[in-house]
Amino acid sequence: MTTTPPAPPKNRTLMRPATVKKSRRASTTWIPPVLVALGIVAIWYVVSYVVLDEKRRFLLPPPHEVFTKAFFDPTVFGDIMVALGRTAIVALVGLAIAIIIGVAWAVAMSQARWIERSTFPYAVILQCIPILALVPLIGFWFGFDYPARIIVCVMIALFPMVSNTLFGLQSVDKGQRELFQLQKASRWTVLTKLEFPAALPAIFAGMRISAGLAVVGAIVGDYFFRRGEPGLGSLISNYQSRVQSAELFAAIITASLFGVVIFILFGWLGKRVVGKWYDFSAN
Amino acid sequence: MSIAPPPVASATTTDQLLHFEDVAMTFPNGTTALSGVNLTVNRGEFVTVVGPSGCGKSTLLRIASGLTPATEGVTEVDTSRIGYVFQDATLLPWRDVQANVELLAELNGRPKKERQRTAAEAIELVGLSGFEKHLPKTLSGGMKMRTSLARSLTLDPELFLFDEPFGALDEITRERLNDELIKLFTEQQFAGLFITHSVSEAVYLSTKVVVMSGRPGKIVDTFEVEFPFPRDPEIRFTAEFAELCGKVSHALREGHH
Numbered sequence: 001m002t003t004t005p006p007a008p009p010k011n012r013t014l015m016r017p018a019t020v021k022k023s024r025r026a027s028t029t030w031i032p033p034v035l036v037a038l039g040i041v042a043i044w045y046v047v048s049y050v051v052l053d054e055k056r057r058f059l060l061p062p063p064h065e066v067f068t069k070a071f072f073d074p075t076v077f078g079d080i081m082v083a084l085g086r087t088a089i090v091a092l093v094g095l096a097i098a099i100i101i102g103v104a105w106a107v108a109m110s111q112a113r114w115i116e117r118s119t120f121p122y123a124v125i126l127q128c129i130p131i132l133a134l135v136p137l138i139g140f141w142f143g144f145d146y147p148a149r150i151i152v153c154v155m156i157a158l159f160p161m162v163s164n165t166l167f168g169l170q171s172v173d174k175g176q177r178e179l180f181q182l183q184k185a186s187r188w189t190v191l192t193k194l195e196f197p198a199a200l201p202a203i204f205a206g207m208r209i210s211a212g213l214a215v216v217g218a219i220v221g222d223y224f225f226r227r228g229e230p231g232l233g234s235l236i237s238n239y240q241s242r243v244q245s246a247e248l249f250a251a252i253i254t255a256s257l258f259g260v261v262i263f264i265l266f267g268w269l270g271k272r273v274v275g276k277w278y279d280f281s282a283n
Numbered sequence: 284m285s286i287a288p289p290p291v292a293s294a295t296t297t298d299q300l301l302h303f304e305d306v307a308m309t310f311p312n313g314t315t316a317l318s319g320v321n322l323t324v325n326r327g328e329f330v331t332v333v334g335p336s337g338c339g340k341s342t343l344l345r346i347a348s349g350l351t352p353a354t355e356g357v358t359e360v361d362t363s364r365i366g367y368v369f370q371d372a373t374l375l376p377w378r379d380v381q382a383n384v385e386l387l388a389e390l391n392g393r394p395k396k397e398r399q400r401t402a403a404e405a406i407e408l409v410g411l412s413g414f415e416k417h418l419p420k421t422l423s424g425g426m427k428m429r430t431s432l433a434r435s436l437t438l439d440p441e442l443f444l445f446d447e448p449f450g451a452l453d454e455i456t457r458e459r460l461n462d463e464l465i466k467l468f469t470e471q472q473f474a475g476l477f478i479t480h481s482v483s484e485a486v487y488l489s490t491k492v493v494v495m496s497g498r499p500g501k502i503v504d505t506f507e508v509e510f511p512f513p514r515d516p517e518i519r520f521t522a523e524f525a526e527l528c529g530k531v532s533h534a535l536r537e538g539h540h
Contacts, residue, residue, distance in 0.1 A: 138497045173371075173373065175369045175370070175371050175373035176373050176375065178350055178367075178369070178373075179352060179367075179369070179373050179386075179387075180390065181389060182348060182349070182350065182362075182365075182367055183390040185386055185390050189390065193386075193389075193390075194375070197375070197377050198375075198377075200377075274377070274419065276377075277376045277418050277419075277420060278376065278377075279420070
């Protein structure tokens with residue numbers, strides 16, 4: 001009599017290590033930032049209640065006050081949300097324009113050495129000039145409404161797109177280039193089938209950085225102009241002048257949370273598009 | 284009634300797939316990489332070039348492929364019918380095996396159906412059937428090289444140029460790929476010009492071993508290899524094989540002042 005051994009549970013042996021690895025990874029990615037957040041809140045409380053006496057507590061109201069006075073107050077919360085909507089529009093439009101200009105500019109530079117030599121220094125300068133000083137001028141030139149806010153946003157968010165895309169296009173492996181050269185591939189073919197796909201990871205890395213900057217840019221213009229429909233910038237400016245610390249912190253937290261959300265969104269998008277063949281965690 | 288004679292390979296000029304006469308290469312910075320190189324590769328030949336590193340072996344191949352023109356001498360080669368296998372597999376990481384193998388045919392504007400067919404054939408020839416949908420990052424070094432080989436095979440080249448393709452692989456993988464390369468060489472009937480720094484690989488693979496000296500690279504000696512094809516892996520352990528390897532090594536050492 002022969003007994004056949006039970007078939008090995010193929011799926012299970014294959015699946016288990018994978019899921020264990022995944023859940024461990026998820027916990028290791030989530031726990032440290034949460035601990036840091038708790039630490040920050042603790043320090044915040046210490047500063048509010050121990051460092052500052054009651055008269056000066058308005059300089060840094062304790063965290064729960066930020067929530068009760070701002071986030072849970074329907075009027076204030078409503079104001080912040082409406083402002084966030086306007087700021088989000090400016091940030092997203094500005095980011096989209098920065099991505100288009102940045103990629104187009106970098107492609108032009110990668111195709112012609114003279115374009116790179118004559119224009120790249122200005123991309124660097126654009127990043128180095130104190131844009132804050134230019135903001136009022138931009139207001140005078142373009143009016144103080146959405147277009148001017150978007151221009152400020154683009155100016156702040158543009159550089160990472162340009163430099164990352166250019167770096168990606170130029171860092172194509174020499175052997176791969178020669179492979180195309182041997183087939184006498186046209187410049188356009190090399191760009192579309194080799195350089196651009198190879199640059200995608202760098203482009204997405206640039207988008208993530210630009211996304212965060214776009215939020216800052218959308219706030220900065222509005223903060224200085226304080227005209228037209230108030231976005232988060234005007235709101236922050238108002239709260240500052242009225243010394244409404246709790247509301248001020250609430251607006252700042254909202255702005256940074258929004259920045260984090262689009263940072264994560266572009267990180268996710270990058271993984272969706274190139275994560276299959278490119279390992280972002282490798283660098 | 285006359286019967287057409289069978290196509291016998293004879294030493295006519297059309298059988299000369301590559302011909303170098305007094306080829307020299309001096310780089311713009313003044314270094315002379317090659318000087319006075321005379322080399323011919325005929326149909327049915329598999330020529331390996333061994334030499335110390337930096338002797339201009341790779342430059343020789345780059346001139347043959349047309350990537351870098353020689354600064355002196357005559358080079359005759361039909362670059363439209365060559366396959367080039369690089370030191371690295373140079374696969375496009377965003378394309379799976381099938382799409383990578385199709386690349387060259389795609390760049391040559393071949394229709395999609397034909398491309399898919401030739402790619403499937405080439406993938407089968409190099410033993411990668413079943414891995415069509417795999418991305419390069421999931422492949423081993425040897426499999427990447429096979430993919431690279433398959434990619435070049437799709438163009439049905441008359442002359443294959445190999446730039447130390449197996450240098451980065453482990454011994455066992457390298458020997459296995461050597462055997463498969465010999466199989467491809469005998470079945471597909473391309474000629475080969477193969478660069479390596481391994482003497483035993485050179486002797487095992489080729490019909491002719493060319494030894495180069497250190498910079499500036501010159502051909503110092505040529506050895507005919509008489510072992511029949513397809514080669515029996517066991518010849519590696521014969522006395523004749525060892526003797527020939529010894530001769531090549533001596534020539535290498537003498538050329539390397």
